[in-house]
Amino acid sequence: DICRELYIHLRTQSPQNISLVLSSLARLRIRDEALLDHIADCLTASWLRNFNAQDLALLCSSYAKLSQTSPRLFQLCAEELPWKLPDA
Numbered sequence: 324d325i326c327r328e329l330y331i332h333l334r335t336q337s338p339q340n341i342s343l344v345l346s347s348l349a350r351l352r353i354r355d356e357a358l359l360d361h362i363a364d365c366l367t368a369s370w371l372r373n374f375n376a377q378d379l380a381l382l383c384s385s386y387a388k389l390s391q392t393s394p395r396l397f398q399l400c401a402e403e404l405p406w407k408l409p410d411a
Contacts, residue, residue, distance in 0.1 A: 329362075363386075372406075
């Protein structure tokens, strides 16, 4: 299924792919805690620099809609987002 595929191939996916898949899962209310934890654990500050403002917004929105807490991921996004706003 899509959750398993994203889990396995996360490191080869573009920021847009990651954010769009998460957004779709959130819309369908599909909460795969293992996947969400894996993404939160794998995303680093340097990787998030490749995300644009929309990707970051979708990422955060998806976690919020799915009631998935990830203070570290939200902190990293909060630090990166101000650098993206001039480009939004």
